Amino acid sequence: MILIKIFQFIILYIVSFFLRYFIGINKKILLFSTQGGRTYEGNAKYLFIYFSLYTDYECIWITKNKNINNQINNEGFKSLYFFSWEPLILSLKANCIFITHSLSDVMPVFYNKKSIIINIWHAIPIKHISFLDKNLNYKARVLDFWRDKRCNFFISNSQRFNDYYLKSFKINKKKLIVGGLPRIDFLKNPIIFINNLQNPFQKNKTVYLYAPTFRDYPYNNPFYKSKFLITLEKYLNENNALLYIKNHPFDTSIPDLNQYLNMQFLGNLIDIYELLPFVDKIICDYSSIIYDFKIAYPEKDIYLFCPDMEKYEKKRGFVNSFREFYNNETVPYLQKLRKVNKQSTFFSNENIYSNKNLSCETIIKLINKNIQK
Structure with missing residues (x-):
């Protein structure tokens, strides 16, 4: 072939x-x-x-x-x-x-x-x-x-x-x-691109989306460990929330979510940008999606899950002082999740999108x- x-x-x-x-x-x-x-x-x-x-x-x-x-x-x-x-x-x-x-x-x-x-x-x-x-x-x-x-x-x-x-x-x-x-144009005003864009998520629920980026090395994602998922399932249930998971297009792994009622795997081929207008909170890592989400929806919450930061920095490296931002402008939230400060200078629109x-x-x-x- x-x-x-x-x-x-x-x-x-x-x-x-x-x-x-x-x-x-x-x-x-x-x-x-x-x-x-x-x-x-x-x-x-x-x-x-x-x-x-x-x-x-x-x-x-x-x-x-x-x-x-x-x-x-x-x-x-x-x-x-x-x-x-x-x-x-x-x-x-x-x-x-x-x-x-x-x-x-x-x-x-x-x-x-x-x-x-x-x-x-x-x-x-x-x-x-x-x-x-x-x-x-x-x-x-x-x-x-x-x-x-x-x-x-x-x-x-x-x-x-x-x-x-x-x-x-x-x-x-x-x-x-x-x-x-152009994808920021879409996120800010989807109707000028797709006038019948439908919300694919269940109504009257807080929608979380987890969208990890691709690794250049073997990675057994701790997010999918049963201990973490059980804690997350309890949190989602108590907060009337749902979690959807969208892998990077190059990531073909499939997490086992069969026993979790408040989580759903979306695969890796669906266009994530047609989902983002309907997402309330996003969980991510070193993906540029966090920039796009912040630019388009500055009022919405961003959470980071970066258990392999040291290895990722060594293997790939960061453009800006991502580690410093992670340590100083995020706060612990649930288990290894950290919530981004909405006033973070790292996400200043004047810096990232002029x-x-x-x-x-x-x-x-x-x-x-x-x-x-």
Whole structure:
């Protein structure tokens, strides 16, 4: 299977290298995808929906998943299945291509030299990313270097983070645009993206969501130990609350919750951002979700569960003084949970998110400006 995939990629790169010289740019075509075409979520998803609804561009999502392809088309938007000739031709005609992880998010091709490629990234970093992530292997570093050199723009969440992005990506200052995150636009005002978004949770209950991040090492999560779950179940029952658990997309483990009436496992594929507007309190660790939740819902409570902080810091490292924040701006709550101080300077909106306008509108202006050149 891996050899077949490699062969397909090689063919696409060879064909596109020569074909791109004979195909002209269509200024109306915009392509979107994320995580190598495997999922439909995050910044790329919400930017795609916004552009599709509020501009006259021809917006197309490229996916390797047939179910996602059908879902998007059934919702009235346009999606194409990756394994066909049409996405290849469109990837060479597109005026603009939006990615979040790698150049092959949309298609593994040599894009037209006139195409504008914009990296809207997928998170506000708490842990080190890209070239500052010491777990990144040689192949990934080469691909990231190629991505950074080819991209025309990188969308930053805040002026304060720009220095960090310049260190972690091989880009220059001219490519950095403080434009915010489309998924923050969605969290603040879901109805402009999905006008019939339904609350999936039981009514008249306080909803907790536990969303741990991915580890680069084997991790037997203490959260799922029976002693901790029994204590948590009692707390939930006494406080008329429910706990839902959403794993990271790369985490395929399934906790055993059969004996707990107030807990439910949601898997790892559901789009967490369509859940967050209905969540009352979130439990997390080193995931950027805590930034997003704080920006969108400053009045809601955030709890941290970080029993492996020392190991995680050693293996991955933190962008800012996360340990200091954890020790000084959180208080013990239930067992190993710690509650974040709502006035924490670590979560100051001015520091982590300096875009005051809709991120989607900022990116629209960027595209329109560069098309006119």
